[in-house]
Amino acid sequence: MEAVYVLSQFHLYLPYIDFWMFLFLRFYLEERIHRRVQRMQNPFLISLFSSIRTKNQLCFAVEYAEGGTLESQLSRNALSLERSIFYSACIVQGVKFLHDNRIVHRDLNPRNILLDGQGYAKVAGFGLCKEEIGYMNRFQSHCGTLHYMAPEMLTDDSCARSVDWWAVGVIIYQMLVGKLPFTGQDTEVIKNKILNESPVFPPDLADNAKLIILKLLCKEAKYRLGSREEDAQEVMESPLFRGLDWGALMEKEIQPPFIPQSVEPKIKKEEPQNVRDIALKASEKKKKSVRFCLMEPQNAGECSSVAAIDDFDLQLQLRAGSFVKTYRAEHRATGRIVVIKALQKLPETDEEEHRR
Secondary structure (H helix, E strand, O other), X not given: OOOOEHHHHHHHHOOHHHHHHHHHHHHHHXXXXXXXXHHHOOOOEOOEEEEEEOOOEEEEEEXXXXXXXXXHHHOOOXXXXXXXXXXXXXXXXXXHHXXXXXXXXXXXXXHHEXXXXXXXXXXXXXXXXXXXXXXXXXXXXXXXXXXXXXXXXXXXXXXXXXXXXXXXXXXXXXXXHOOOOOOOOOXXXXXXXXXXXXXXXXXXXXXXXXXXXXXXXXXXXXHOOOOOOOOHHHHHOOHHHOOOOHHHHHOOXXXXXXXXXXXXXOOOOOOOOOOHHXXXXXXXXXXXXXXXXXXXXXXXXXXXXXXXXXXEEEEEEEEEOOOEEEEEEEEOOOOOEEEEEEEEOOOHHHHXXXXX
8 A cells, every 4th residue: 555644745735845855854753763762672663773974865774674564464365363463462562662762653554564584573664753752742643644544633633642552453453354444435535434434344353353453443532542651551451462471572582473585586695786876876986984873772872984885785776766765785794684765865956945
């Protein structure tokens, strides 16, 4: 499914530079959240490997999730109850960490859930996060991916961190049923269903699954599962997770029910595909020093000066947009496979016009 942000309906009316600024702010926020996550090394959130600055690009590298997105798994059919419970538990732990650190994700959807090589699910996509939101805090929010947006995000009502639990409910429904709970031919129909209709369940769906979905998809935010101060603990105590050893899950001692195949073909080292000239080529042919942050728990705030983007072997372009491009790459010094996300800076002429 294409991720359609509510804000995107305004993009056609924004000047070119303002659209770039919108992307820049999202890019900057995503990197900042990655830094906060990296300090705690949570196993259910995609972690930051490094930050890079060049003359023409803003870049950061994050861990590579070999299994691709949960969205790609759902494109085939519904998942088994065992897999759905396992992925749901991983997502709950990722959301718990964010909420414990006063961060609301606001865009949880299967495209932002990645599977690592072991089969564990990890939360990604921090570009729409809202910071400094605790139990008592409220905020206005009209952003996210429509099918996963809570009712209060579609109205003028204030929102709380429980908007994330609504999205988790939609994802659980989608995993178990194989389709979205609220669909329609256009935006208004979908909004109306989110605001006014209840999800329809197949007759063979397990009662514990129905129960948690109904509680997470409660339209009254204050009664929604996870809306109280206990937050994730409420969700973790749901009968759906009865018998799950949460401690073992946190230590990654549970055997995942499904081991995904790598979503990308292997790249032979003797025949590397160099895509640097496509989008990440430095403005000068000689190597330049850039500020490069190799994030470690003990010195997460420190940066050291190392070689330029050439420290990475860019193997494969994963996604390309007008301003943002994503690559799979190998860090030459460590051999670690990462994903590099690069935002092209505005040409100087555009920056000058924006200042005027």
